[in-house]
Amino acid sequence: MIPYSSQWIEKEDIEAVVSVLRSDRITQGPRIEEFERAVADYTSSPFAVAFSSGTAALHAACAAAGVGPGDEIITSPVTFVASANCAVYLGATPVFADIDPESLTLDWREAARKVTNRTKALIPVDFSGSPCDLDEINALAVEKGLVVIEDAAHALGADYKGRRIGSLADMTILSFHPVKHITTGEGGMVLTNDEKLRDRLRLFRSHGITRDAGKLARPSEGDWYYEMQELGFNYRITDIQCALGLAQLKRLDRFVCRRREIALQYTEAFASVPSLVLPRETAEVRSSFHLYVLQLPIEHLKGGRRAVFDALVERKLGVNVHYIPVHLQPYYQRCWGYRQGDFPIAERYYERAISIPLYPRMTDEDVQYVINSVREVLTKLWI
Ligand SMILES: *Cc1c(COP(=O)(O)O)cnc(C)c1O
Numbered sequence: 001m002i003p004y005s006s007q008w009i010e011k012e013d014i015e016a017v018v019s020v021l022r023s024d025r026i027t028q029g030p031r032i033e034e035f036e037r038a039v040a041d042y043t044s045s046p047f048a049v050a051f052s053s054g055t056a057a058l059h060a061a062c063a064a065a066g067v068g069p070g071d072e073i074i075t076s077p078v079t080f081v082a083s084a085n086c087a088v089y090l091g092a093t094p095v096f097a098d099i100d101p102e103s104l105t106l107d108w109r110e111a112a113r114k115v116t117n118r119t120k121a122l123i124p125v126d127f128s129g130s131p132c133d134l135d136e137i138n139a140l141a142v143e144k145g146l147v148v149i150e151d152a153a154h155a156l157g158a159d160y161k162g163r164r165i166g167s168l169a170d171m172t173i174l175s176f177h178p179v180k181h182i183t184t185g186e187g188g189m190v191l192t193n194d195e196k197l198r199d200r201l202r203l204f205r206s207h208g209i210t211r212d213a214g215k216l217a218r219p220s221e222g223d224w225y226y227e228m229q230e231l232g233f234n235y236r237i238t239d240i241q242c243a244l245g246l247a248q249l250k251r252l253d254r255f256v257c258r259r260r261e262i263a264l265q266y267t268e269a270f271a272s273v274p275s276l277v278l279p280r281e282t283a284e285v286r287s288s289f290h291l292y293v294l295q296l297p298i299e300h301l302k303g304g305r306r307a308v309f310d311a312l313v314e315r316k317l318g319v320n321v322h323y324i325p326v327h328l329q330p331y332y333q334r335c336w337g338y339r340q341g342d343f344p345i346a347e348r349y350y351e352r353a354i355s356i357p358l359y360p361r362m363t364d365e366d367v368q369y370v371i372n373s374v375r376e377v378l379t380k381l382w383i
Contacts, residue, residue, distance in 0.1 A: 002370065003318035005179035005290075008255065008361045016247040020239045027238040035242035036189070038249050039174070043156075043166020045191040047198040050242065051205060054153045054175025054188035056235035058086035061171040061190050062121065064200040065147035067092045071120040075151075076106040077325040077346040079125040083151045084326050092120065094336060096327050098343040102280060104293075105132035107345075112140050121147040126155035126165065128279060128322070129259075130287040134160050134168045141170075149173065153188075154290035156181040157256035161284050166191045171201075176241075179359075181255055181288060182248035184241035200230075208232030258360035259289040262367050266292055266356070269371040273378060275300060277352070291322055294374070295352040301381045309354060311377040317370060320355045 020026055032050055040048040051057040067073060069091030075083050077096045084094040097110035106124040122141055124132035132150070141148045150169035152158070158165045166172050174180075176187035190201050203210060208230035213220060216227055267278050275297030281287055298304040305321075312319045325346045327338035340347070357370055 001316045001318050002357045002362070002366050003359070004320040004355050004357050005359045006361060007178035007183045008251075008359070009183075010251075012250075013244055013247040016243040017240055020243040023239075026240050027236065029239035031239040031242035031246065032237060035184075035245045035249070038246060039189055040166075040191065042249065042252070043164055043172070043191055045167035045172065045193060047192050047195065049190050049192075049198060049201040049205060050237045050245075051188040051190070051235045052237050053186045053235075054173060054177065054180075055082040055086065056205075056233070057173045057175070057188035057190045058082055058123075058149070058151065059089050059233075060201050060204040060235060061149045061173055062086045062090055062092070062123075063204050064171065064190075064197045065121045065149060067120050070118060072116060072118045073121045073123055074106075074111050074114050074119060075123040075326075076125045076127070077327045077343045078104060078127060078323060078349060079151065079326060080153070080323060081326050081329060083123055083125055084332070087121070087123070093118070094326075094332070095119070096338070096343060096346075098345045099127075099349065100133075101345050101349070103130065103133065103285070104128065104349060105130065106137070108133050108136040108140055111137070115140070115144050115146070119144065119146055121149050123149045123151055124169075125151040125153075126158060128287065128291040128293055129154045129158050129289045130279070130281070131155055131158050131160040131165055131168075131285050138169065147171070153177075153180060155288055157252060157288035159286040165288075167193055170194065171197060176245055176248075180290060181259075182245060182252050184237065184245040184248075187237050187241050187245060203230050204232045205235045206232060207234060255360040256288045258362075259358060260287075262358055262362060263287070263289045263292050265367055266358075266371065270294070270374070273375070276378070289358060291355045292358040293322065293353050293355050295349065296354060296378075298352055300383060301378070302383045303381060305352060305354060307381055308377055311381070312354075312356075312373060315373045315377070317357060317373055319357070321350070321353055322355050323350070325350050 036048040073087040153175035176184040277295035
């Protein structure tokens with residue numbers, strides 16, 4: 001089976017993890033700050049706070065932005081559920097705005113229409129690794145006094161107008177799940193330019209507790225003294241995980257380069273298939289290709305997307321669908337009143353979408369096998 005995505009673990013990753021296991025501190029040691037520093041440098045963002053998952057990072061970013069009961073956030077329906085759930089955790093209302101049919105990211109014009117006096121934050125998503133319309137979204141946020149939390153779980157290593165993702169929003173969220181660009185097993189990070197946000201993120205990560213002498217509300221009672229200043233969680237990442245992340249980060253450029261190389265081969269191979277919509281790259285937006293999504297001409301295919309999916313699985317390809325629009329999930333329909341038909345562009349996209357395998361460890365033979373299989377299946381089912 002060729003999966004849709006997979007991690008790439010090598011000897012140096014294993015050695016890095018083992019060296020932490022042999023050390024005194026397996027959590028809360030020096031690797032965490034080293035990893036934060038290294039990712040901050042890679043993305044040219046001043047501050048980074050690592051978390052136990054991308055979802056925890058999103059939750060913390062919403063809390064740091066001051067999202068709370070009665071507030072609204074606006075996000076894309078074409079994303080993983082965590083992009084919306086993070087605000088619900090804090091008692092806020094999840095509002096969706098439809099996607100742009102070309103970029104497949106949040107349509108800022110639609111988002112502008114959904115802004116009310118309760119809107120607190122915009123959570124655009126760099127879907128598939130392709131950065132959202134950051135200039136327009138940031139301008140909207142400035143005009144309306146909103147915080148921008150960019151869900152860049154797909155987009156580490158991507159560029160927007162010649163600048164690397166990571167310092168282009170109030171907060172940028174990364175995930176280090178094994179299907180993403182680099183992995184820590186589970187893990188996530190918030191990048192920010194704002195020191196105050198950084199401090200709030202750190203408090204939220206660890207029970208709202210600080211021992212920092214400069215930040216105490218009351219005089220210290222001794223060396224044991226700490227204060228819980230806010231309600232927080234245990235969202236800490238371990239040194240074991242960060243050692244893996246540091247080792248992986250050294251190969252990130254190679255990983256992204258290989259992903260782009262494979263994506264280019266796909267695009268060249270499929271360009272001649274009529275009515276097949278391929279991922280778009282523009283001069284302004286350079287994707288880091290977490291996903292390669294085909295939008296199928298389902299009107300021309302016997303059995304539609306389902307038949308293509310099943311035929312590819314039969315050929316041992318781990319295809320996937322990203323994503324079932326969040327507003328169609330039973331929870332969002334039952335608890336938030338969303339209905340089929342609310343976001344027609346997202347729904348139309350979903351009916352046609354299929355993600356084909358894309359990960360750096362794929363061999364040229366794997367890539368050719370995927371190309372041949374997709375071509376064969378489309379030809380066989382064409383009507
Ligand atoms: C993976 C992902 C997340 C959540 O990350 P985890 O590390 O799995 O918690 C959030 N948003 C998007 C778009 C993702 O793909």
